[in-house]
Amino acid sequence: METISLARGNPAHECIPVEELASCARAAVERDGSTVLSYGPVGGYQPLREWIAERHGVDPARVLVTNGSLQGMVFLAERFRAGRVLVEAPTYDRPLKILAAHGVETTPVAMDDEGLEPDALDQALRVGEKPAFLYTIPTFQNPSGRTLSLERRHRLVELARQHELLVLEDDPYGLVRYEGASLPTLFALEGGERVAYSSSFSKTIAPGLRVGYFVLPAPLERELEALALSTYITPVLLGQATVFEFLRRGNFEPNLERVRSLLGVRRDAMLEALERELPGARWSHPEGGYFIWLELPEGTDTAALLGPAGEAGVTYVPGADFGGAQNTARLAFSFVSPDEIKEGVRRLAALVREPLPV
Ligand SMILES: Cc1ncc(COP(=O)(O)O)c(C=O)c1O
Incomplete structure (x- = not known):
């Protein structure tokens, strides 16, 4: 059985659009091979960075494209090593393991059917060491499938402002919606100062391309770039250029x-x-x-x-x-x-x- x-x-x-991606990979190398197959900018393939920046209304220098978004989580864990991070209870297990491996203490914050409970977050922010950030997956959460309601999105943004809390909104599933109207991201509601945003082309194109990204406050982007540089010099530009070609052709x-x-x-x-x-x-x-x-x-x-x-x-x-x-x-x-x-x-x-x- x-x-x-x-x-x-x-x-x-x-x-997975295998045939089309094969054609995109070939076209990416033919058009821009000497860039794509060399060491290059650590922040990512520039045309893709610009596409992402435009989509989120930010300067491309705030976008860090990584080998899958989990890689960026490793950089964040390194950056905030031995600190404290608030997480949803339950939450995606891999970030929990990455954070623990870097000595980061995680404090779980309760959720219900409407997502993270703002009162529980408020409470968690009033005790203990100030957290480095809150890690949240507000839309179609992994593992619960729950989505933070609009009212709670507003509350969360207010709390972030009030407590000067950095929020990481991880949003790989937001576009994979089968019914109902989309909700604004925390990033859009807040204006992208206190809320950093991460997403990925793993669920929208193909996970094996390993293309994820972060939209960060500019100083944090530079710090993570330095960590990326000392980890891999350049991310996998071929995957990123393949994604860009796919987008450029209007396939997204x-x-x-x-x-x-x-x-x-x-x-x-x-x-x-x-x-x-x-x-x-x-x-x-x-x-x-x-x-x-x-x-x-x-x-x-x-x-x-x-x-x-x-x-x-x-x-x-x-x-x-x-x-x-x-x-x-x-x-x-x-x-x-x-x-x-x-x-x-x-x-x-x-x-x-x-x-x-x-
Ligand atoms: C919430 C969440 N964040 C990040 C990732 C990892 O994405 P990537 O393939 O870009 O590393 C996943 C993958 O399952 C996920 O569920």
């Missing part, structure tokens, strides 16, 4: 539409399967992104259930890996087919109904 992965937060293979929006329709049906399949199979549970209802946050009945231990789940042919990530409660799990609908999603949820539900042997 094939194991169905509801764990992998990857795009389905069909999402049509590709996003295609990705939205491929993944939207997967999201629907998972919501329908949960409704049918797990009447005793709760889960988030994301309008986009890759993930659904499952809350099983009190007393269920999703980490203990993982072994039996593997034997039954389904995997997921236990919520505790993200700082969530024992009875929670992250289910990704992005990678497998709608039929596999239905079957995966059926297998999981059968296990949940069956008490674990003691």
Whole structure:
């Protein structure tokens, strides 16, 4: 029996425009090969930096393009080594590990269905050492799929101003929306002074290109550039130039539409399967992104259930890996087919109904 992965937060293979990217990579080398294949500006391929800067209404010098946005998180962790960072509870596990590896203490701040709780943030800002920054994923959060409401976005910006808090808004999923109206980013609401912004072409074009970016206050951008220089001299310009060629050809929006329709049906399949199979549970209802946050009945231990789940042919990530409660799990609908999603949820539900042997 094939194991169905509801764990992998990857795009389905069909999402990746392989042929078009092959053509873009070739064109990028033919047009600008001596730049793209040399050491070059550490901040990124200049035409791409300018494209990103224009999109966000900033000077290109504030844009740092990195080998995937996680690489930028490593630079931030180095920059704020041994400091303190506020994070959402739960949050994406990789930044938690990167921060811990650099001796950064993380303080979890509570969330509910509407995202980060502003009162909990206010409270967290009143105790202990001043945090270096708040790390937040306001839209289609990894792992919960939750989205911060508009009212709370305004509150969060107010709190950032009031407490002179730097906020890092990580937004790789915002454009991957299947329904509903987009909300303004914290970055746009605040004006980009206290709020830094990161995103990536991993979910909108292809993760293997490894092109992520940060829009930062100018002094911080220069500090991170210095760290990037001493790490890799130049980021992978070929990936960045390939992305730029893809954008230049006008492929971005049509590709996003295609990705939205491929993944939207997967999201629907998972919501329908949960409704049918797990009447005793709760889960988030994301309008986009890759993930659904499952809350099983009190007393269920999703980490203990993982072994039996593997034997039954389904995997997921236990919520505790993200700082969530024992009875929670992250289910990704992005990678497998709608039929596999239905079957995966059926297998999981059968296990949940069956008490674990003691
Ligand atoms: C919230 C979040 N930030 C960052 C990343 C990493 O993106 P990249 O591929 O650009 O390193 C991911 C990938 O899953 C993510 O979920």
